Each structure stands twice: as C-alpha cells, then as structure tokens.
Amino acid sequence: MEDEATAVAALGTGLAEVQRVLRRSMSRRLGRPPLPDAQVEVLRLVERRPGISVKEAAERLCTAxxxxxxxxxxxxxxxxxxRERDPDNRRLVRLRLTPAAQDRIAAVTAERRDLLLRALDRLDEPARREIIQAAPHLRRLADLLVEQEPGHQLRSAERDGAGGAG
Known part of the structure; x- marks a missing residue:
C-alpha cells in the first residue's frame, strides 16, 4: 500500500511538472506570456459551452x-x-470566444501537441505507447477529481433539473 501511495504522489508531482514545463516552453515559443490559469479556465469553459452565462460559469468553476x-x-x-445579450432574456449575458481567442487556443493546442510529440519521440517505444494509452484514463481521472469538489453533486442535480428553482 505504501508503494502505491508513493507512486500516486510521484504521479501528481510528475503531472504538475509536465504542466509547468509545457506552460513555460509554450510561452517562450509563442513569444507571449501565458494567460493566468483562472482566465484560461474561463476560456476553456466557454470553448466547451458557448453561450454560457457568467452565473453558470461561476457555478461550474466553483467560483464566486x-x-x-x-x-x-x-x-x-x-x-x-x-458578451452578448440573451435574445430570450435581455437580463442575461451569454459568453462566446472571439476569433482571436479561437486562434490563440488553436496555437497553444498545436504547440502543446508538438512539444509533447517531440518529447515522446525521445522515449523508447513501450514507454511512449504506455503514456499515450494512459491519456483517456487521465481525462477520466480529471473528471473524477472534479466530481469530488465541494458542491459538485448540487450543481449536477441542478443541471439535471432535480434541484433549485432553475
């Protein structure tokens, strides 16, 4: 059990280090400072859910x-x-990415992919294959971590129509 706990701790450290190195490398390669993490989270959320309101975004991000x-x-x-007014409820503002944001996200995504591919090419084939095969599991792990956040069940019930006044 202790070996597994040590390995899990190393996984967390390794993932954080990969993210830090990617961010620093992309900033240098793209020639601009990275956006703050909180802004990136908002952009990624709006990318996944175009037309989301500020209130909905705050709920999903567990932020005020x-x-x-x-x-x-x-x-x-x-x-x-x-920011666009909702045509059905003029009090609501809907969020959408601008073309500049779409271009920036595409450039960052492509640069991240290229950096990872170059590093993966330097690994032996079994290690490379294992890391690539782990990708869907890491995505699922991220989803499970989100589910553990305080208030997640309440937000899920509200989205499913089971809670709140809507």
Whole structure:
C-alpha cells in the first residue's frame, strides 16, 4: 500500500511538472506570456459551452460570480471574449470566444501537441505507447477529481433539473 501511495504522489508531482514545463516552453515559443490559469479556465469553459452565462460559469468553476465577472471583463478587454445579450432574456449575458481567442487556443493546442510529440519521440517505444494509452484514463481521472469538489453533486442535480428553482 505504501508503494502505491508513493507512486500516486510521484504521479501528481510528475503531472504538475509536465504542466509547468509545457506552460513555460509554450510561452517562450509563442513569444507571449501565458494567460493566468483562472482566465484560461474561463476560456476553456466557454470553448466547451458557448453561450454560457457568467452565473453558470461561476457555478461550474466553483467560483464566486463576481470573480468570474472580473475575469470575463479582463478577457473582453483583451479581445478574447464577447458578451452578448440573451435574445430570450435581455437580463442575461451569454459568453462566446472571439476569433482571436479561437486562434490563440488553436496555437497553444498545436504547440502543446508538438512539444509533447517531440518529447515522446525521445522515449523508447513501450514507454511512449504506455503514456499515450494512459491519456483517456487521465481525462477520466480529471473528471473524477472534479466530481469530488465541494458542491459538485448540487450543481449536477441542478443541471439535471432535480434541484433549485432553475
């Protein structure tokens, strides 16, 4: 059991280190400083859920609405997000990526992929294959970690129509 706990701790450290190195390398290669993690989270969420409201984004990110509103304001000022009034409820504002944000996300995604491919090419074939085969499991692990966040079950019930006034 202790060996497994040690291996799991090493996994967490390794994943954090890979993310840190990728972020630093991409920043250098793309010639611009990376966006703050919180802004990236908002952009990725809007990418997955175009038209999401600030309130919905705050719920999904487990963050206060005023914090998300500030992040959105910064991203709008940077030309990365558009705010549009909901045609059915003029009090609601819907968020969408701008073409500049889509281009930036595409460039970062391509650069990350290329950096990983170059590093993977330097591994022996069995190690390379194991890492690539682990990718879907890492995605599922991330989903399970999100499910463990406080308030996740309440948000899931609200999305499914089982809770809240909607």
């Amino acid at each position: 609405a005023n914090t998300v509103s500030t992040l959105v304001g910064d991203l709008v000022a940077a030309g990365l997000l558009d």
